[in-house]
Every structure is written in structure tokens, then in C-alpha cells.
Amino acid sequence: MKKKDKAVLALADGTVLEGYAFGARGISFGEVVFHTGMTGYQEILTDPSYRGQIVTMTYTQIGNTGINAEDAESRSVWLSGFVVKEYMARPSNFRSEMTLDQYLREHRVIGIEGLDTRFLTRHLRDQGAMTGVLSTEDLDPQNLVAKAQAAPTLIGRDLAKEVTCEKPYEFYEGLWELGQGHPQPEKPPRFRVAALDFGIKTNILRGLSSRGIAAMVLPAKTPAEEILALNPDGLFLSNGPGDPEPVSYAIAAVRKIVKMKPELPIFGICLGHQILGLAFGCKTLKLKFGHHGANHPVMDLATREVAITSQNHGFAVPEDFFKKEGQAFELTHLNLNDQTVEGMRHRELPIFSVQYHPEASPGPHDAVSRFDRFLDLLEER
């Protein structure tokens, strides 16, 4: 066993945890959150929604299955730091191509292991998510706490612009199959939708493709006119990191599109859902420690069916948004753990959205029917 480098995680409230470094070396800051999924660290690392965050895994041994070429959710690793109880240096999985350590080094992301992650989780649960600094260089607790206090929070920061694609691209590729990777769907696409990329997860696009929906993935700042000029069959608003309010250009674009072409089906997931809410005049709120996991029960209020869903968000559409007089939107889905808003639909227009992630990755496929719902709207048109 070679000697391990020390690393420190310092929180803005003065909490300091010491551990050992893996992955890249350096210093970084971000909002510290915890994820309760037991598998899927590769998907989490590559989910652009974690931009600006330091993610703590509550499951304790991480790195077991290495990294493979098939399970990335985007082209890069976006989060600011990765916190685990124990990093497993020797993966064991038939698809593994490199270690987690190598992967983080390649993407210049700092990892820390060997700290009491359960303490950290409980602390964040009770005190709320907060800014932290992760460092392998400066190990002085006081310095680091000061840095954490000085670091910006997520509120008011437009992170979507940091993770969105630079240029538009077409996407049409199937879901993962053992031994097949991601094969092209057998049938050619029946619909083409515009997908605004605020940090889109590839499996969302695959979820669309597997239903015959091809996507034109567009940079987040694409104006309404340009989007409509593509003459899409529908509009998809993707997931993405952080606070939705500063993504004002997209909120404006959505508003404009609804005005110009109200019959256009729109489907939003996560940040897309919040942006939709904002476009219709709601104020989003910040949750205490957010939802980051693969086991959130969500009830469809119409059918009373419950799905176990994958989630990743720190902001939300408040419930009182639906209580306003003459509200065009109705609440369709509720989180059974804390009764927060999980989905809504427009009463007249073909517009709906969900806060959770029907594409899972990682997580169960209970909620994939949301993609079918979008398909239905495209077909009805």
C-alpha cells in the first residue's frame, strides 16, 4: 500500500473533515450534497446537473465497477468534487475499462475518501446543503473554511451556460443492451423534436429515440425564433444544474414559443420543468438539501399510481404555484416523502413536465411512461 495524500473538505459553517485524496489534486469549491443511490457513480459523475456541486455518496465503497465506455451520461465529468467513504482502487466488472481514480484525474476532478460520510450526510440533512471547499493543497482548516464562506453559492448563478453544447447536433440512438452497447433503433424516427440542452443526460435522448423521436439538441441560448425555424414536432426542455432563475434567456424563449406556437407539444424534465414553471410566472424555491437519489416515491395524482424515481435537484416549483386563481397549470405528481411538487401539466395546451428523471440512469425505470406521454402528444398533434 502506498502512502496516501491527505485531503480536506471544509464547509462554510466551519465543519472540517479530513480524508485522503484520489483522482485529481488541487482545490475546488461547490455546494456539498449527498446522493443515496447505491449504484451509478459513473452516471452521477457525468450528469451535467451536478455542475457546481461536490457530491457525497452515502453508499460506502465506490469504484467497485470501474468506468466503462457505455455508461457516461455526457461528454465529460462536471461536478466539482467527489466524496466517498472508501475508494476501491481495484474494480471488478466485465465492462470496466479504467479505474475511477484514472477517470477523475483525466477530467481533473478531486476525490476525497476516508471520512465519515454518514456524519456529513446527517449534517447536510439537518443544516441544509452548503458550500464547501475540497482541497489537496492547502490543508489548513481555517483557510479552507474562510474560502468556503467566500465562495459563491448556487443561487443566482447560470450554470447551464457552462455545460450546454457548443453547437447543435442530431441524436438518434437506442437504450443500452447487454453486449450491444447502444444500438441504433431499428426504425427511422417518426418525429423530430428540438431539445434545449441545459446539461442534458444522454439517456433522456435515448429514451426519446427508443420511441422513434429524434432530437435536434440545441445550445441553451438558442432563441425562440431559431428553434421554431427548425420546424420541430415538439420541444424538449432538458435537465440541468443549479438555479433555474438566472437561465432567463431560456425562460424568455419558452414564453415566446408558447405564445407564437401554442399547439407545440412541450415536455420538461428537472431544470426544464422549473424553467417551464418560471415561464408561466412561478417563483422557484430552494430545497433544504435537495433530492439526490434513486428511490423517491412519486404519486401520479390522476391514477394514484406510484413510481420509484431517480432524482437530482436542489430547486423546486412550489406547491402554492397551483393554488393561484385561474392557474393554467395543474399539479399532477407529488413526492410521497416530503409532499413536494414532482410534475405538472397545462390544462389546455400540450405542455407537461416532471421534476424527477424518468430516464433513470441511475435508477429504476418505473417512470418511463412520461416519454410515452410525450409521444402521445406528438401523435395527437
Place this chain on the structure above:
Amino acid sequence: MPKRADLKKILMIGSGPIVIGQACEFDYSGSQACKALREEGYFTILVNSNPATIMTDPGLADVTYIEPLTVEAVTEIIKQERPDAILPTLGGQTGLNLAFFLMKEGILSRYGVESIGASVDAISRAEDRDLFKQAMHEIGVKTPKSGIATGVEEGMKIGLDIGFPLILRPAYCLGGAGGATAYNKEELEQALASALEISPVHQVLVEQSVLGWKEIEFEVVRDCVDNVIMITSMENVDPMGVHTGDSIVVAPSQSLTAEEYLQFVNLSKKIIRKVGVTGGGANIQFAQNPDNGQIVIIEVNPRLSRSSALASKATGFPIARVATKLAVGLTLPEILNQVTGRTTAFFEPTVDYCVFKICRFTFEKFPQAERVLNTSMKAVGEAMSIGRNFKEALQKGIRSIETGRFGFGADGKDRVKDAELKKPAPALHREIQQKIRVPNDDRLFYLRYGLKLGMSVDELYDLSKIDRWFLDNMKELTELEAKIGKYRNARPTGAIKLPADLLKTAKANGFSDVQLAHLLNSTEAKVRDYRKRHGIQAVYKLVDTCAGEFRAERPYYYSTYETENESVPSGRKKVVILGGGPNRIGQGIEFDYCCCHASYALREEGMESIMINCNPETVSTDYDTSDKLYFEPLTFEDVLNIVELEKPIGLIVQFGGQTPLNLSVPLHRAGVKILGTSPDSIDRAEDRKRFQQLVKKLKLVQPENGTASSFEQARRVAGVIGYPVVVRPSYVLGGRAMEIVYDDHDLAGYMEKAIQVSPDHPILIDKFLEDAIEVDVDAIADGERCVIGGIMEHIEEAGIHSGDSAMVLPTYTLGAEILEQIRLNTAALAKELKVKGLLNIQYAVKNNVVYILEVNPRASRTVPFISKAIGVPLAKLATKIMLGQTLPELGFTQEKPIPYVAVKESVFPFIRFPGADAILGPEMKSTGEVMGIDTTFGMAYAKSQIAAGQKLPTQGSVFISVKNQDKRHLVFVAKKLQDLGFQIIATSGTAEALVRNGIEVEVLPKIHEGRPNILDYIKNDKVDLIINTPAGKATKEDETKIRSHAILHGVPLITTLAGAEASVNGIESLIRQPQMQVKSLQEYHRDIGVRASLYT
């Protein structure tokens, strides 16, 4: 969906006696189910033949029947109680099979009883191999190539088509009984024959072996509106080829990516829907090819199982409780998650720790059996441990299993010493490779030897097919061990120099103080002291179903070495109960029953109850049994850590069997207060020398005896006493290594072995009282007074372990004077030892002399049996005495006579150990017990036999072959059988004696003399009962063959004269009263005026 209002009365079927493959987990699930149904307001009727269960406590179900689990008995119960529904999913394979046969025989439809939880169709689809395969193919789920055979020839053809190796699985068998692996034609033929015999429907699946594939399990729950949730995944450390009940298992799975995991989830959902579970749980077992991820399904159990109990304890999700509520029509979102107290049961648990399950084996009891693991389950118990990583859980698990080991080797107990591993002899090298390749109960330690030899993880993988991830973790432990070893002291007196951060790492990876002491050449006490001085102490984390995301209400903890301790001691007065650890022969559910009662009593007295135990099967480790649960190994270190944190007013060690009792003296020395009978009194009873003084002081009679630490001493003692003698080590349970020895030669052999079993304690030698009647007494005392719970007469004569003997309450041959003597002796002993709590005494009566054999100042195996029989919860009362109450205050001042007869019979695992001889002796071999209760001895005995699986015939042929000294007595038995209409068959020797006494006998040749002999008769179903008493020391080979064939073919076998006499009595009752009568425990108790409130 609201719960079903059309159902009022629900019948639940328990799983019967503890056998290999079906243990306390069904008491746990059954008890939860009882509570769940009553919470919902249903009238519950329970039937189970096992008196040692919590579920059969009269307070749990509205009506409780302790009756045999047969179609006949349950039909009577259905007639009497007229339930609307039957819930067959919580009684293991026994319950499921019974429900299936009730359906097949039209009983359910005749009385309008609906099967809830699992429909009859669902049961068939999961259990019938053909239907199952077909169902899986319909939904595109791959199964291993296979075919169903109903005959050997057919099976051979299927097998040769598929190719070797092959797995055989008999249909409708629990715990893989009769399962086998065949590598060649010869093995296939043999295995087919026995598998077909064992299957109750004579059907066997011949299957492509997926040996070496990964074995992954999922626990799945579905409600009636098609909500499906995954409770947990589990990954077997031992790959395919070892029964999952014998495998080391971890939860959650460790080597799957999210996408791969999702494949299993999606398959599981498809499967539970196809099988048709519409309100309950299922366990689904998969095999995965480690090279390409290809998945096949192995089997589905559409019921609560051993795995579901493990999954419940592993995650905190009460599967049985929830499944029961789903069975009556509730849906998942309608059920509250009791652990968080605010979320619903509709969620999937997530954990932030590693759970490790390890099995307890008992090969030492069956030395003739091959010491390997395969697809037929052999484990008698299991322990679960929780750690923040696999390494910590692994080491805690090994400690928990109580085989005298303190972690992953490095504890001074390794069979192969480090020095030998430095330069291994070629034979040792081969042995290590062999033990890694062929699954066995010692494989973990051989993996360590392999690592220490310098074998690479890949080499170990090639031999064992154990996933490299697990092997890597083991390797890390050996690396850490080497690092610690660098700080080894030259002399044990030296100061410890281990750096604090390395010590902390070691503790966080599960190293016990004993291991550290061994590695550092120090002592456990010094390591502990050093550790505490450096502030390195255990902290406790919560099992909360949600990885800390929500606040949890249920105080269920495990230890680790990290920064934050979540277990905050309350300001209340509290008592710690030490549980019994893993089940083993000699220490099983009876003790868990007592521990639970201790907890109930503490609650009644307003005291905080804290349970420490590591057995996931039990009720005691249910999160709502005690106020606080610590899922921890029962070692000095682990217990003391908790005691130091909680500061209880005392510990209860009387109830968990030998495990806590062995800890009582060291804990007492460490300043821990032991409640009830003092450790000194315990020692006076356990220590032979002190016991002798006690006996002398009280002027009691003891068989002549002595102690010895060497063969020479032993021979001198035996010379004085005279052969035969009973020899045994002190401080062991279940008659471990106890033997009757007839001469010097055997004594020499015995002494050599015995010193290994218990090196620190001398060997006890007693005069063996041949043909004496043995008596067991359970009593309760408050330091002053003593009241007899029950005096039980053994059916079998002295020399057969009390745990294996059938017993009857009240006694049936002892005179009033003898009984009075027994009462006086018991009271005198209780008083002298100042017993506060329970007391068990074994006596032998010969020629009207009452000999005292042993005194156990603790709960005995028979406490639940007696408690049920007399309607007094003895363990509960004993607990209250330990807290300071007196017998008069508790209202129990007189022995309770009963106007009916209760018989306890034992059940044996011989069928699991091919080659082991099915005879009884001083070493205990039974795994569980049943109770037969009725108005006469004959009927009660008959019921006990039927309940134990011994189908006493009422007509047909009886084969008799007995040792010479039994022949005279046997004439009466044979005569009686003939009068009852049986044909008698015997070989020449026995026949001669019988014919002389005017009995007609069909004479068969001895096995080696010619054919057809008795073996042919057994195979051709031409014999209905076998009475075969072994010929003393030199058991003949013929006899062993007869007995093992009888076991394999399910022919009732009686191996003692007393057993034969009792059985004839039972047979006579069955003939006279062909319709079995059933009566509930509550009615029996009403007859003797028991207040129901005593139990609730």
C-alpha cells in the same frame, strides 16, 4: 385500496420444527404477520407444531393450535374454525406445500377458504419446475437448459443431452434438500435416484450447471394494484454451486453497475408479475456469467423466506409485516414506514453500510459426512454483521458465528501457522489449493492462507470463482495485517507501539482487540486500554432504510469506528439482554424465545430493554422487540463497548444459552453487573470440582465421577469408577464431544480429540447409568423460594442427550416418592445457589435412586415447551425476579398440574448428511422440536411423531432388528404390533427370539447374505416401520445401511427400545381413534384456569 372487508378470520400456517433450511426466520415472519393482521383487526388462527416459537405464544394469534402440520390436522382446524382465508406464505416451504396439498385435496374449496398472499396458481407456477420454465420462456427470461424427469432413465437421457456438470433439484423441497451436482454418468444415476425419492411429487429438474457464475438475489414486493418495489439486492460471495443458504452473502450487491443492476430489476418485475404474486413478497435468484454479464434465472420463492428475513434485517424494511398487509388488500402507499415514522412503505430502502451473512455449520456432529458444500443446504444457523465496508463486516461476521475465531485469521487460532506459510510444503500447498477450489466451511481461512502464500487474486479467482472484488478486499486485510505485524513486541510485557492512525484504520476494517493482541504479542486487555487512551472507541450508526436522508424513529444500531456516534443513551434505567447468536445444534430458537420474553418483561416493568444479538433469523433482532437493538457479535469486546456506552443497571445472561453464559465471568470481572443468579453460582454449577462440593454439602447423589486433563488421569478415574463411563468437556453445550466410553482404548482416542475442543477446561468423567430413566426439571426461583415449572420424563433412556430425547409432561412412570425427592433436591439446589431466575436440572433415576446429572442455572431448551404446556411464561417471570420481584408478588407459588399430556419430540438432520449414522447418543444432533398435546399419552406421543415427520403406520409391516439385550423387552412390543394387525419382519437372530415367543415372523436374509433383503423392502415400499437398536459400541455396517436407507426413503425409524414402546402406544391410539382431534392452546389453558393476561 382499503383492506378487504369480506375476510374476517384468517388461518396462518407456521413452518413447524427448526430443520436445516427452515429455521427461526419463519417465527420472525410469522410473528410479524400475526401482529400485522391483528393491527388490521382480523381474527387470526395460527397452527404450528413448534412450541419454541414466539408466534405460538397464546397472546399473539387469537387462536393458537400446536398441532402437526398435516393435511389431516389442518383440515380439522379448518372444520372447527371455518376461516375465510389461509395465509400460506409465512410458513416457509412447509406452509406453502401444506396449502398446496389442501388445495389439491379440495379442502380449501370445500370449506370456502381462499389462499391469500400467494394464489394457488402462483404457488404452482413458482414451485412446479415445468410450469415455471414455461412461464419464464413466455416472458423471455432465460433459464438454464434443463428438463424434468420423473424417472431415472428419463433423467439420464436429459442429463446426457445437456452435458456435464449438471445440477439436480427435486421439486417441492425446502433448502435444496436432495439437490446435487453430478460430474459424470455414475454420479448422475445415483443423484437422480435419491432426488426422485426425496421430492414429494417424485419430480426432479436436471439442469445445466452454471457453476462459478455469480449468484445474485433480489427481494421483491408487489401489491394488488401492481406496485412493485425492490427491497434489496444480495450478492453471494460463494458463486453458483453452493446453496444460497450455505453461502456467504452480502447486501447490497457490490459488482454491478447501475445499468446491469437495472437489468435485474426489470427482470424481477417481469417475473413477480408473471408468477402472479398479488400481495406479498418474493425472493428471486439469478445467476450471472461473470465474463459477459449474461443472466439466467434460477428460482423464485413466492413467499417469505430466509432471504427475506435477512433482507429485512439488512435494510430495516419489515418485509413480513408489509407483505401480510398487502395480502389483505392494502397497497404499499397505504402502509406507514415504521422506521422513519413519516414516509410510506412505498419506497426502496437504500443503505450506507455493508451487510454480511455467514453460516454456522455443524459437520463436527456428523464426522462420517463429507465436509463440502454443494446445492443441498447444510448450515444450521447464520449470523449477520454490519460494517461500513465489506472488510469490517467480514471480520465482524466471522466473530459473530462463534466458532472461536475473532476475525479473518490472525487471531492465534489459524490451523496453518504463518511460519508454515513462509515455506509451504508441497502437500500444504496442494491442500490450500484444494480447499479454495472445493467449497467448504473453512474456505475463507484457506483464502487467507492462499493470499499469505503469495497467490494472486487472479489465481484465487481461477480456483474459487469468487468475485475478484471480494478477494481484493480480503487481500487488503492481509496487507493491513502485515503492516500491524511490524509493530509486534518481542515480549508480551512490552508497551504497545502501534501508531494511533494505523490502529484506527485496523479497527475501521474490523480487526478485533484479540486479533491485534495476537499480532502485537500483547493481551486483549492491554490493546483495549491502549485503544481507549488514544480515544479510539466504537461508535454506533443507525440502520434507517434511507442512508441518513430522513430522521429515523427505530433505534437499531451497529458499531463501527468513525467520528460520529448516533446512539445516545437515554436517561432511563436500562437492562441489556445478551442474545444467543447464530443457531446451532444445542442452541436454537428456544433461547431466542426466552430473550424476547425478557425484553417483553422489561417493557412491562417500565425498564428500557437493550438487545444485543447477531442472528438475523430471530424475533429478538426484530426492530420492535426491544427498546434498542444492537446488531453486534456476542464477544467480550463488542458487548463491553455497548455496556460502557449505555451504562445499564445490569445484564441478563441467563436466556441466550451458553454464549452469554460463557461471557458472564469475564464481563463480571470487568465490573459489569450480571442480573439474577450470580456468576459465582453459575460457576459453582459449571465447575466440576465446585459442583461436587455442592452436591456433597446438600447430601445429594451424583453418579461416581472425576475429572482429568490427560489420558493417564482419565484412565485412573475410569479404573476407579468402572466402565462404561460418560466423558465430556466442561463449559460446552449440546453434548458437544460427549461420548459413552466402554474401554481404555476408546478413552485414549477420546482424550486426544477432547483436549482440542476445550483446551482450557478439564474433561469430565461420569459413571454411565445404563437403562436409567432421565428426568429434566425446569424451575424458577427468587433467591428464597423455588417453584417447579415442570418435571419431564425422557422417553429414551439415559445416555441419549436430553436435547435429542423425547420428553413427556407430566411424567408417566415415576412414583410419587421419586417425584417428591426430585422436588426437594431441586428446591435445595435453588436455595443453595441463590438462584434468581431459571434453573434446569437433569436427573437420572435408577433402582429408585435419584441421581443428579447436571444443574444449569439458566434457561433451558425446554422453557418454551413447559411455558406453553402449563400456560405460564416462565422466562418473563424470571426476568421480573431478576429485577427484584418475588414469586409471591408474581402470583406463581405452586407447581401447575395439567390434566392433559404434552410430548416434546426432536427432529434430526440426518437426511442432509449422507453417510452419517442415524443413531442417538450423548452428543446432541437434533435441530429442532415439536410438541404433541392431547388427553392421553398415546395420542400426544403419536401427534409428536407425526409432527416430527415420523409417519407412524397403522397397518403394514414392521422390520425389527435389535441388539441382544433388548430382545427380551422387544418381544412385548412385537406381540403388541402383531395384535394390532402388523406383519413382523426380522432377520434370523431377532426372528428366533420372537418365534420362540409365539410371534409369526417373515425372515429376511441379512444384507450380505442374500436378496431380497431389508434394503430391497425399503426401496420397494414393502416396510412401514423399522425398529433397529444399535448394538452398542461396535455398530455393524449392515445396521448403518438399514438406517440410512430408512432415512433416505422416509420410512419411520426407531432406534431405542423406549422409543419403540412409546411408538406402539402411539400407534394403538391412532388405530383406536382414527380421526385426529384438535384443540387450541387457549382452550387447554382455559381448562387449567390460566389468565390470558399473563402473556399479553
